[in-house]
Amino acid sequence: MTELRTSKPRAAQVGTAGGLLRLSRPRQWHKAAIVFAAPAAAGALTVPAVVLRATLAGIGFVLLAASIYAVNDLRDAPDDRRHPRKWSRPVAAGAISPPVALAFGVSAAVAGLIIAGALGWATFGLAVAYLLAQGLYVLGLKHVAVVDLMIVALGFVLRAAAGATATGLPVSQWFLLVSLFGAMFLVTGKRKAEYVAAGNAITRPVLAAYSVAWLDQVLTVSLVGTAFVYGLWAFQYIHHDTYRELLAVSFLPFLTGLLRYALLVSTGRGEEPERELFRDRVLLAAGLTWVTLLTIGLYLA
Template identity: 45%
Template sequence: MSRETAALRPPAAAPPAGPSTRRAIAAGLVRACRPRQWLKNALVFAAPAAAGVLTTGAGLRGALVAFAAFCLAASGTYLFNDSADVEADRRHPRKRLRPIAAGIVSVRLARAAGAVLLAAGLALAFAAGWPLAAVVAAYLALTFSYTFWLKHQPVVDLVAVAGCHVVRAYAGAVAVAVPVTSWFLVVISLGSLLLVAGKREAELRAQTEGGGAGTRSTLTTYTASYLAHVRVMCSGAMIVTYCLWALQEHTGTEKAFFALSIVPFVLVVLRHALLVDRGVGEEPEELALRDRPLQVFIVMMLVLLGLGIHLT
């Protein structure tokens, strides 16, 4: 057969995907949904727990519905975000292993699955009531604004990511119809900004040590000293706010439990600062899952807060 004849032949069809290939794609799609980061959605339990309604049937159901809705919605946004960043992720030493960047999951499949998850999250929120659906819709608007625009705006990108955490916490209050105090919002907002600044600082250190390989354009604007300054500012303001809430907003025997909770609260902040300074704060959810001292301090704080809420 001549070269001309061979060139005119239509290309052979790709072989159908076998069971092992389909399993690999399915597993990759699950990983692309980032189930480990669902830990962030546990913020929806904060307001119901602080209000003391998480131990009631209605309160627990409402919080669980909000948690499930945000898990679905967040996974959908992760798929769209990774699809938009696929080329940049392929140049990153760690993110290139993500299923979409690695070619395990196609961009088309990721976007289709993402659309399904977004619709499912909104539908579940609507089933619980339009207020929760409105908060989930606001979260999606913020995350898509971040994916396609805000992530490229220095300083604004920090506030946008922190805002996603605040929206999660607010959704928990909306789901169980409890008021949100100014103390709660200030502590959550400062804590969220603290985590985001630590994450960017760890990313900047990794990019510098890796010879400049990175995916965030804003990292060229930030300096380690600036991000450390943001962390110090947030840490100090958050500790002061928490202390004022614990010591001034409570009376009687409950005040003792809330006052004691200041100790593990400060330990959590200090431990996080140490871990970020060591360069391991790039994935905040991994810290909570792997660092034993941090886990102990968090449990101590939650136990004291629970005693203050339910035994007084």
């Protein structure tokens, strides 16, 4: 307790700019990179205009996410101050005042919507849907079992779809289904890892509504769904030219990565999938092999 009391004043000494940067959670910005998924799958990442528009979409969604983080930290500040890890968040620690956090959240939301609007009405609509869904999540739906999983997964799907609308590329049913099942797989894996790591000291209230058996069931369904839909997409290229057939071969490292991550989750790891990717050699090797096969199949064919 002494350490906690002496650490809080130091956290409050962080400058406003630094506090706002922490409030926007830079470690989470990489999630917006999913806007490049549709252009990548279409083999269009060699077109400068496509890359530019996808980059703008990514920036827009980073700003929208930052606005949600600000509202979340503002709303949860009283509880965060009593949390063993979250007490150091800028609002809870006193580094950022509630009015400044609110102003930052509103400004980030407006800026994100302006950027999305500049990329077309379809992208703007997806941005509004993302903001509304995540806002409802923060305002209470994150405490509703099952709904919390669906909203977090929906956030990934909306960003992936925005990458297509922003660049004017068609979205196939395979792309959307892989995005949905893949997002559900990662989100459920994260919840399972949190559940196992928490033990009897559950700090996320909604976890108390789950059971290991149910999470395992959803994890299995989402894994099978992701692998099945990806396989349907990949195997349509059999009997094409040699390079295109590598897309079918990419199913093997893709499935290996899914199964490896599921194994890590079963052992209590996987709470941060992006970190596990670089910590686990098998997962990293599977990921690199998959990306290599996709790159050759999509861009050299």
